[in-house]
Amino acid sequence: MRWAQAQQAKVLHRMEIVFRDDLLQDIGREDPGLTFSLAAEEAAAILCLPTNTAKMLMSDAGQLCSTHTTTLAGLEQGTLSYGHVQTVLDQSQNVPEAELASFEKDLLEMAAAGQTSSQFRVKARRMREKAYPETIKARHKTAFEQRRVCLAPDEDGMSWLSALLRAARAQLIYTQLTTAARGEQAAGDPRRVDELRADILADLLEGGEAVGDDGGDAGGDIHDGCADDGLDNGGNKDAKARARARTEILVLINAETLFGADEQPVELHGYGPISSETARRLARQAAHWTPVERHPGTDEILRVGRRRKVPAGLQRWLRARDGTCRFPGCRTNAVISELDHTKPWSHGGTTDHDNLEHLCRRHHMFKTRGFWKARQRSPGIIEWTSPGGRTYRTDPHLTLVPGPAARNPAAPDNPVALEMSGWSSVGEARNDYGENPPPF
Template sequence: MSALMDVTREQVSTLRDLVNMARSIERTISSLQAARDGVLALGSKWALEVAAQNEHPDHADMTLRTAAAELGAALRVSDRTVQRRLVEADVKVNRFPVVWAAQGAGTISASHARAIIDAADHLDDAAARDAYSHRMVEFAQDESPNRVTAVARRIVEQYQPRSLDERHGDAREGRSVWVNDRPDGMAELGILGPAALIHGAFDRLTSMAGAVQTASRQCTDPGERTIDAEHVADSRTTDHLRADIALDVLLTGAPVGHDTPDAALAAITGHVSVTVPVLTLMGRPDGPPAELDGVTPIDLPTARALAGAASGWDRILTDPITGGLLAVDRYRPGQHLGRHLRARDGRCRFLGCGRPARASDIDHHHDAALGGRTNADNLGHFCRRHHMLKHHSPWQVEQRDGGDYAWTSPTGQIYTDRPPPQHTVTFTEDAVPAPF
């Protein structure tokens, strides 16, 4: 049954008022948080000035601790927490004033600001930071923080003085594994390593978990009576299975404790999606970096190795001026329409959602059973959560020119979701390629 089918006009009006109030309050909160950052940045500045005045040999560390302790006592929080906030506020206010001003105006939230700043943490040139900040603030006004994070990682590469390959070589020296003890007899295991390997391992664990769940369903009949006593229905979630299988593989070298009746888990391999602009693949030094799943920039040697070993790869043709998607073809047989949609959408097309297209459903906007066409203008990717929302609530969607999606909310508000910018190079009038 569809949600909100029996709602009255008065109730819809109440929901609309609540949405407007929530939006207004959120802007006020963002402004107040920016004002607090300004005060904390002044606290950090005070500590530095006092230390410089008295020529403290600890470079203001003890003065900063003193100020943090005073503020912590007044705010009833840990002085360590306040000291961390002092440093973060100083970075935002003094290194990223454009971002701070936008948050103060309420046009972006603290989460948006954090996503923009985190991506440019090592950008040392002030002019480059300002140019980057202006571009990202404009983009962030209409997008969720998780989508801002993906684009920020791409944009900031255009302002980095050192290439991604050089920085990746340095960063690899920090690869490590660690353990953090948690309450109730639990602990967490962390791994820092090359993004392509980490994402590939996670994809393999997810696929293995799906295979176990599928095998479990096949071992029971529609009435949920167990057919095979050795394989009862598995009630674990995907997260549970990923964790259990990961530990099984690490401890034994193979998923022997979780394998399916046909021993299919060992044959499962990890998959990642890599986008490499053609200029970069050709070795042009000014080409934009390759990207993993449209989110994480990766070094060129890794991207080339993956491209060379792939059994097939899609060629994405984009407009040389706008960067918009024109067509997708492939050098090996495959499902052309599905490839086109994955290249265009990149992720779930509901507002603010960042779930990858490869983990989402392809949906007919106008039901195929009612005459809806099976083409790119009537198809799009929705994750399972938002797929259900589209079909079982008053939310409505219309696809417009350029792949834009116009979503109409139950209160009649219209929100636009634009396709993610293609990872490509565009050309200006002076014929200088400009990576997005």
């Protein structure tokens, strides 16, 4: 297995060289960072990995095949695990070039002494801090620039919200949450400390009293996908809630579940299934609806109700259909992605559902500059061609059921695209419910 990991590193490094020196020679001289990104995107698509994971592997491969060939040899011979290799590479950052080989040798000797990857990580870090204390400031500055907040969906209607912060600040926040939780327990609160830390953090960020402590999700005002959380149990907003920003969410629920006839799971855009009880709590505050008609047997989308302002309704539908950026492997939420014409508007592309898709800013740039090419062979199904000539297909989060004309190709004019889009009155006229359509 370790030998195979070493071969993968060699191939990944070779891919980077091919993209930089052969396939994208001119761009490689102009912008080596861009050619690295394009090579990593191709590797991610081939290996079915997230882009950032492929970037990390390709970056590791570049170091192993250039400055850390001894470490690569140890991996190939099976004396090192990939966890040990990553520790060597991490702790070698900012070490003076003239001293890098000797420092790598010292690390490898320590790794060979029967250390697990976790044990080796701790000892290697101590060795690094002792040998090169002057690099701490530079490394901390680099790490500080990577601070961020992450949202990761979990099971059973829960998600992880985490933040990468300065160590001292993170420790202070955690200590304050723990102190507050212990105080609540001392006052008679029956919740566990872990529960209290989470609830107190949510209360502070929401700026009001939490609504979801009974095991459900927090309620809130929904304005056609816009949520303004922070209602108290009586449904009245306090001053803090009035001052808070409105946030957009999208919930897909069928009529039977909405009115309590069944308990089918409901789709929370950007997360996945949530309980029907939670969805009804959100829906009770809804001010506007966009009707979506589904096939009763397959739950596939048949058509979407129109609104007076068609572009806004079409945008909502595309956000629900795509879910995320439509580039292979990308999971950037459609809410923060950009709508793009698959066939450019300047080249005759139409503004309809079968010529639009969501792309994050980065992948939008890749397509606009012609590195990756996209085609919608059928509505919502996008075929991508990479700079290396490989093809990949991405499917929408929600699918469409073809109209009668699609099932009968001999039908006149074959208006399947219009029938599926829901924005044109093909066949029987449909009602326009204006700004406040009822749910379907």
